[in-house]
Every structure is written in C-alpha cells, then in structure tokens.
Amino acid sequence: MTDFPLRLATRKNGARDGELMLVSPDARRWAPAAGPARTLQALLDDWAALTPALDEQRRGLDASGWASAAPFEASACMAPLPRAFQWADASVYRNHARLIYQWRQEPIPPRYEEEPLVYQGGSDVMIGPEDPIVAVDEAHQIDLEAEIAVVTTDVPMGTSAAQAGDCIALVVLLNDVSLRGLIPSELAKGFGFYQSKPATSFAPIALTPAALGAAWKDGMPDLRVRIRINGGWFGEPSANEDTVFNFPQIIEHLARTRGLGAGSIVGAGTISNADPRSGSACITEARVRAQLGGAPEADLPRYLRHGDRVGIEAVGADPSDALFGAIDQRVEVRGRR
Amino acid sequence: MTDFPLRLATRKNGARDGELMLVSPDARRWAPAAGPARTLQALLDDWAALTPALDEQRRGLDASGWASAAPFEASACMAPLPRAFQWADASVYRNHARLIYQWRQEPIPPRYEEEPLVYQGGSDVMIGPEDPIVAVDEAHQIDLEAEIAVVTTDVPMGTSAAQAGDCIALVVLLNDVSLRGLIPSELAKGFGFYQSKPATSFAPIALTPAALGAAWKDGMPDLRVRIRINGGWFGEPSANEDTVFNFPQIIEHLARTRGLGAGSIVGAGTISNADPRSGSACITEARVRAQLGGAPEADLPRYLRHGDRVGIEAVGADPSDALFGAIDQRVEVRGRR
Numbered sequence: 001m002t003d004f005p006l007r008l009a010t011r012k013n014g015a016r017d018g019e020l021m022l023v024s025p026d027a028r029r030w031a032p033a034a035g036p037a038r039t040l041q042a043l044l045d046d047w048a049a050l051t052p053a054l055d056e057q058r059r060g061l062d063a064s065g066w067a068s069a070a071p072f073e074a075s076a077c078m079a080p081l082p083r084a085f086q087w088a089d090a091s092v093y094r095n096h097a098r099l100i101y102q103w104r105q106e107p108i109p110p111r112y113e114e115e116p117l118v119y120q121g122g123s124d125v126m127i128g129p130e131d132p133i134v135a136v137d138e139a140h141q142i143d144l145e146a147e148i149a150v151v152t153t154d155v156p157m158g159t160s161a162a163q164a165g166d167c168i169a170l171v172v173l174l175n176d177v178s179l180r181g182l183i184p185s186e187l188a189k190g191f192g193f194y195q196s197k198p199a200t201s202f203a204p205i206a207l208t209p210a211a212l213g214a215a216w217k218d219g220m221p222d223l224r225v226r227i228r229i230n231g232g233w234f235g236e237p238s239a240n241e242d243t244v245f246n247f248p249q250i251i252e253h254l255a256r257t258r259g260l261g262a263g264s265i266v267g268a269g270t271i272s273n274a275d276p277r278s279g280s281a282c283i284t285e286a287r288v289r290a291q292l293g294g295a296p297e298a299d300l301p302r303y304l305r306h307g308d309r310v311g312i313e314a315v316g317a318d319p320s321d322a323l324f325g326a327i328d329q330r331v332e333v334r335g336r337r
Numbered sequence: 338m339t340d341f342p343l344r345l346a347t348r349k350n351g352a353r354d355g356e357l358m359l360v361s362p363d364a365r366r367w368a369p370a371a372g373p374a375r376t377l378q379a380l381l382d383d384w385a386a387l388t389p390a391l392d393e394q395r396r397g398l399d400a401s402g403w404a405s406a407a408p409f410e411a412s413a414c415m416a417p418l419p420r421a422f423q424w425a426d427a428s429v430y431r432n433h434a435r436l437i438y439q440w441r442q443e444p445i446p447p448r449y450e451e452e453p454l455v456y457q458g459g460s461d462v463m464i465g466p467e468d469p470i471v472a473v474d475e476a477h478q479i480d481l482e483a484e485i486a487v488v489t490t491d492v493p494m495g496t497s498a499a500q501a502g503d504c505i506a507l508v509v510l511l512n513d514v515s516l517r518g519l520i521p522s523e524l525a526k527g528f529g530f531y532q533s534k535p536a537t538s539f540a541p542i543a544l545t546p547a548a549l550g551a552a553w554k555d556g557m558p559d560l561r562v563r564i565r566i567n568g569g570w571f572g573e574p575s576a577n578e579d580t581v582f583n584f585p586q587i588i589e590h591l592a593r594t595r596g597l598g599a600g601s602i603v604g605a606g607t608i609s610n611a612d613p614r615s616g617s618a619c620i621t622e623a624r625v626r627a628q629l630g631g632a633p634e635a636d637l638p639r640y641l642r643h644g645d646r647v648g649i650e651a652v653g654a655d656p657s658d659a660l661f662g663a664i665d666q667r668v669e670v671r672g673r674r
Contacts, residue, residue, distance in 0.1 A: 085421070109527050111526065119531070122595065124422035124598030125598050135594070136594060140594070157471065158671075190443075190524050191454060193457070193529070258536050261420050261461030263461070334495075
C-alpha cells in the first residue's frame with residue numbers, strides 16, 4: 001500500500017461522525033479535508049483511491065506553512081472514529097500480563113506466548129481527547145490504560161502477518177478506561193469484558209505509519225507514552241519493548257476465521273516495561289508494584305476519583321512533532337463517590 | 338416511543354451499507370424507503386424524527402396493495418445492518434445453558450440467574466440471508482445458532498428495564514455461526530470469543546415491535562423459530578419459553594456503565610426449549626441430547642460440512658405474515674474439508 005504522511009482528526013460539528021480534518025505536523029493548524037470523504041470512516045472505506053488527493057492537499061499546505069489554515073484545538077475534536085465497526089484489543093506487553101495476573105491471583109492465560117490474547121471491545125461510542133470519563137460509582141475502581149492501536153482498511157480472511165502491514169491505515173493513541181472492581185466477577189463468567197470496559201477515549205490525531213517515519217518500526221510504534229495523573233508524572237514506558245507480538249501478527253490472528261471491515265481498530269494492550277523507573281500506564285500495575293515492594297494497603301496508589309485529571313501523550317525523537325496530540329480528561333462520577 | 342408497523346430490509350446496491358427498503362407484510366413486494374435516510378443506520382440515527390414519514394409511505398403502499406412495488410427477493414438482500422457499531426449477545430435460555438455447559442463439562446457461570454450473561458461480538462461484517470457461511474476448516478466444527486435480537490436507538494447510560502422498551506426500534510432473526518472446535522481453548526484464555534465467532538448472518542427483514550403485533554409480548558418475541566439442515570427439520574423451539582431475562586432487562590444490564598449507540602444489536606442467545614420434541618437451534622445441543630440418550634459417538638448429529646444448507650425462519654400465528662423472511666445459507670469451506 002502506498003503510504004502518505006497524513007495526520008487526520010475529526011471535528012465536532014454536531015453530526016455523529018463529525019468532520020474530517022487534515023492537521024499540521026506541529027498540531028497548531030488544521031484544514032477541512034478536500035475530496036469526497038466527509039468523515040474518517042468514509043475515507044477508510046475507500047482509502048487507496050482517496051488518499052492520493054488528500055496527500056496532494058497536504059503537500060500544498062506544507063508548502064505554504066499552513067498559513068491559511070485555522071488554529072487546531074484538541075477540545076474541538078471527537079475521537080478520530082467517533083464510532084467504529086470494530087474495536088479488538090490484544091495484550092502483548094509481557095510485563096503488563098505479569099503484573100495484572102499477579103493482581104488477579106491467576107496464572108497468565110494458556111498460550112499467551114503462542115498467539116495474541118485478544119478481546120472484542122465496545123465500539124459504538126468512542127470519546128474525544130478532552131471529553132469527560134463518565135462513571136457511575138467510584139467503587140467500580142476507575143482505572144486508565146494507555147495504549148496504541150492501528151486502524152485497518154479491509155482485511156481479508158486468512159491475511160498473513162507478512163501481508164497485514166498493507167492493511168494498516170492509521171495509528172492512534174487511546175485510553176482503554178477500565179473498571180477494575182467489575183473485572184474479576186465479570187471475567188469469572190467466562191464471556192470476557194462488558195460492563196468493566198466503558199467508552200474508550202482517543203487522542204485527537206490519527207497518523208499514517210509514514211507520518212510516524214522512523215517511529216514506526218517493524219510493525220510497532222517506537223515511541224514512549226507519557227502518563228500524568230492530576231499533572232503528576234505517572235509513567236513513560238516505551239511502546240516497543242518486551243512485546244510478544246507486533247500489529248501485523250495481531251491482525252493475522254484476528255483474520256484467521258473472518259475478514260475485518262475497513263475502520264477496525266486493533267490495539268496492542270496496556271503499554272508496560274519491566275523497569276520500574278518507566279512507571280506505569282495503568283493504576284493497577286502501580287498498585288501491584290507497590291504491594292510487591294511491601295507497601296501497606298493504605299499507601300497504594302488510589303484509583304481515579306471524581307474531578308481527577310488524566311493526561312496521555314506520546315513522546316518521540318523530534319519535540320516539534322505533536323504526534324497524536326494529547327488526551328486530557330477529567331473524571332466525572334455521576335453516582336456514588 | 339411511537340411505534341409504527343414497519344418492515345425494513347437492505348438491498349445490495351454495491352455500497353457497503355446497501356439501500357433501505359420498505360417490505361410488504363407478505364414479503365412479496367418492496368419499495369425504496371422515501372425520505373432522507375438512504376440506509377438503515379441513517380434511519381436509526383434519527384429514528385423518532387424519520388419514522389412517521391416512512392409509516393405514511395407504508396400506509397399508502399398498504400392501501401394500494403403494494404401494486405406498484407417491485408418483487409422482493411431475499412437473495413438481493415444484505416443483512417439489515419451490513420455492518421453495525423455494536424453486537425452484544427446474551428444467553429437467556431436456561432435449557433441452552435444447561436446443555437452447552439454439559440458439553441463444556443463446566444458448571445453454568447456464576448450469577449447466571451442474577452444478571453444477563455453477555456459477550457461482545459464482532460459487528461464489522463454482517464452477512465445476508467443467502468450469503469454463504471465461509472469457513473476455513475471443517476475441523477473447527479461449524480455450528481449454527483438460531484437467535485432473535487433487537488436493534489436499539491440510542492440508549493443512555495443507566496437506562497432501566499422499565500425505560501429500555503422505548504429504545505427497541507427493530508427485531509431481527511439471525512444465525513450466530515459458531516466454531517465449536519475453537520471455543521474451549523479460546524474461552525480458557527478468559528477474554529471471551531473471537532476466532533470462534535465468525536460473521537453473523539441475518540434474515541432479510543427487520544420488523545418493529547408494532548409489526549410483530551401480538552407476537553411481541555412483555556419485551557420478548559412470542560414466536561417459534563424453525564431450523565432446517567439440508568432441508569430436514571432440525572428444531573422449532575419457542576423463543577418465549579423458560580428465559581432468565583427479557584430484552585429490556587438485557588439492555589438495562591448493558592447500559593449499566595456506558596450508553597449504547599443507535600443501531601446496537603442486542604441478542605438473547607440460542608433459542609432452546611426443555612422439551613426434546615422442540616428439537617434444537619444448534620447442533621451442539623442436539624449432540625448433547627443424543628449423548629445423554631446413550632447414543633454412541635458415531636451416531637451423534639455431525640457438524641456442518643462444505644455444501645450443507647442451513648434454513649432458519651420464524652413461525653407465527655398468521656401464516657400469511659412472512660415475519661423476518663428466511664435465512665437460507667450454504668456452507669463453503671475454503672480450506673481443509
């Protein structure tokens with residue numbers, strides 16, 4: 001697949017699927033995407049045919065220094081796909097599996113090293129970078145999970161890992177919000193997550209692998225992801241360290257018995273590094289680490305509460321490259337606090 | 338919600354989401370849906386505002402005996418929603434749970450009687466009533482599951498069962514194709530189904546509860562569903578017998594920690610009755626029944642093979658009412674047979 005260096009976002013315009021935007025590399029400017037695709041889904045539906053003209057528009061804007069373009073504001077953005085036809089999330093970071101199954105007091109699932117561990121997530125409501133994380137009860141133990149995912153074009157059944165790279169249209173950064181208090185009893189029923197995974201939040205900008213340049217390496221993002229809670233540093237793990245599988249391998253697994261439709265979002269799971277100096281991309285990991293270090297229950301990092309703020313952004317080699325832009329969300333607990 | 342007696346289908350027109358059709362009660366005629374919604378998803382996105390005009394069109398067609406309308410052919414139809422933003426399936430038939438967990442040699446999941454057991458299914462590719470069931474290997478043990486589901490409008494977070502009936506726009510009939518050979522090892526990993534649930538197939542016609550009339554009773558379809566394999570009768574269970582929860586109760590469960598987007602498909606699981614004379618809506622159940630009756634392994638009903646045909650249709654009180662129309666699919670195994 002010809003891969004152009006595109007940065008795309010979706011503007012709130014009152015419609016369910018928003019309006020497709022082209023964004024400048026420094027994320028200071030944006031222009032309405034020219035061409036027939038008015039939404040990101042429409043573009044993904046006809047990706048190979050429509051991206052050349054979009055790249056021509058991008059080259060013109062780059063040449064003019066985006067002088068005629070409007071200022072970009074993350075707060076005006078929805079998720080790149082405000083609703084998607086599929087959200088399938090894997091768990092490929094060995095250190096996350098190690099810590100999370102320690103928390104669950106269960107062994108790591110069988111065949112974890114042999115094939116990607118995946119679940120089907122809810123994709124009907126995806127929320128924007130500055131939309132609130134709405135929960136109904138603090139006792140649900142509201143947690144974040146910083147992750148990177150790809151968005152595919154059509155993936156035929158039986159696509160191999162060697163072919164799957166050609167099906168990766170875009171890369172996105174997200175917060176797979178999880179209600180830890182509901183997970184053990186929900187997974188005990190054997191059918192996977194549902195209530196324990198409320199709406200997922202997305203950083204505003206979706207980038208093509210070409211836009212990531214050297215930060216896209218062997219089917220994985222070679223970036224660090226920085227997490228802040230209430231402004232304080234919480235973690236900054238590398239998204240390309242100690243992984244069991246890369247994105248093309250996850251896609252091969254997903255496509256074994258069925259094809260994937262254009263616009264499927266495929267995640268790699270909570271980023272996690274063995275070195276504790278990298279911090280954590282979810283609160284549960286930080287709690288397990290503290291417990292292993294002998295901290296008493298009262299001193300463990302607490303789960304999110306009403307009013308808390310979560311910040312997530314990627315950090316690359318070039319500080320002038322805004323990459324995905326930032327997630328900056330406030331927690332809003334509507335029921336019991 | 339004002340509920341009009343509408344019968345809707347989606348015609349193959351080369352586009353991913355097809356063309357919205359209005360269908361006559363006997364399913365012999367159809368007309369293009371008038372009004373701004375060109376697809377079923379577009380109609381669901383603005384259901385309350387757009388259905389009154391559609392019902393006016395329907396009344397005109399009924400008055401004229403659909404004389405000017407074109408002949409309806411199920412083979413020209415896609416799934417009512419050829420791709421959906423959500424497919425969440427429950428398992429509310431006690432007898433199915435009893436037999437299927439006997440097959441899995443595991444206890445029925447905890448809290449089965451207290452809250453709906455649900456999983457998040459893949460919704461990016463839904464297939465039409467006469468599209469082939471494509472599989473890659475007969476050793477995957479290709480099975481059918483005849484089910485009824487509802488399609489929702491927007492469901493706000495925290496919607497109660499008492500309110501949820503108002504969010505039910507349509508009722509559909511489907512085949513939740515399952516690869517039994519992949520289920521035990523996939524569920525053992527704890528994250529639910531993925532490879533074991535390939536694309537789901539749908540009968541052509543989606544009906545509003547008002548179109549079902551007396552066959553919609555207390556939030557459940559009061560109908561029998563007839564299953565045929567290679568033309569032979571396989572089962573005809575009642576969809577309203579010995580259920581743990583009804584559709585409004587399933588929706589309440591799904592909406593506990595998140596809202597559902599318009600066009601979410603919510604299933605009740607494989608229909609099953611305790612009386613063995615009702616036959617089965619999946620092959621695995623029939624195998625367990627035969628085993629319990631002492632049949633040797635060689636005499637158990639076999640799973641689907643290349644070239645087999647599966648027929649599923651609902652049977653109501655009025656034989657002139659076509660209800661959902663019929664699923665009539667051929668199995669196509671592309672790999673190992």
